[in-house]
Amino acid sequence: MLLENLKDGHVCQIVVEDVDETTLLREAKKKKEKKKPETPLPQKPETEPEPDNDDLEKERKRKLLLAKQHQIARMKAARKIQAWWRGTLVRRTLLAAALRAWMIQCWWRTVLWRKLYMRRKTSLKMYVMEEQAAVKLQSWVRMWQCHQRYCQVCNAVCILQAPKSCFTFQTSDVSQALYGGAFNQPEFHIEILSI
Numbered sequence: 001m002l003l004e005n006l007k008d009g010h011v012c013q014i015v016v017e018d019v020d021e022t023t024l025l026r027e028a029k030k031k032k033e034k035k036k037p038e039t040p041l042p043q044k045p046e047t048e049p050e051p052d053n054d055d056l057e058k059e060r061k062r063k064l065l066l067a068k069q070h071q072i073a074r075m076k077a078a079r080k081i082q083a084w085w086r087g088t089l090v091r092r093t094l095l096a097a098a099l100r101a102w103m104i105q106c107w108w109r110t111v112l113w114r115k116l117y118m119r120r121k122t123s124l125k126m127y128v129m130e131e132q133a134a135v136k137l138q139s140w141v142r143m144w145q146c147h148q149r150y151c152q153v154c155n156a157v158c159i160l161q162a163p164k165s166c167f168t169f170q171t172s173d174v175s176q177a178l179y180g181g182a183f184n185q186p187e188f189h190i191e192i193l194s195i
Contacts, residue, residue: 042164
């Protein structure tokens with residue numbers, strides 16, 4: 001009997017021999033002949049039966065049974081070997097699949113990390129741009145306020161530098177209301193702000 005198993009290009013061939021009945025009978029006869037001594041034995045009384053066909057039949061059945069048991073044992077061994085080989089192939093396939101999945105997961109984590117890094121970098125750039133714009137706007141407003149104060153001081157100095165004949169102090173109620181009180185001498189305050 002010939003068993004073949006083809007799996008992924010690998011051939012496993014198991015040969016199980018059939019024992020022919022005639023071969024078993026020949027072997028039994030040869031064994032009996034070897035057991036017979038060369039010297040003739042005394043004749044047994046005829047009352048004892050000689051080995052007849054029943055004994056030969058029993059011997060033949062016993063040998064057939066042994067051959068079948070041997071064949072069954074070899075088949076079980078072949079099945080175990082085939083199962084082991086199939087398991088090895090499945091484990092190899094699963095390992096390859098697991099490695100591929102791991103590589104894809106590593107690649108995907110790298111892609112996600114890059115996206116997160118770019119998002120953080122973009123948000124940081126936007127934050128820096130907004131801060132710079134706010135600082136620049138605040139500095140322009142302070143500059144404009146300082147310029148306004150400077151212009152006011154320059155105008156006041158220009159008025160104070162006018163000839164005495166042209167300049168008269170107003171001590172009326174209107175000037176007191178405008179400047180917050182009565183004064184006899186001109187006063188002005190200059191504040192120097194650090195920016």
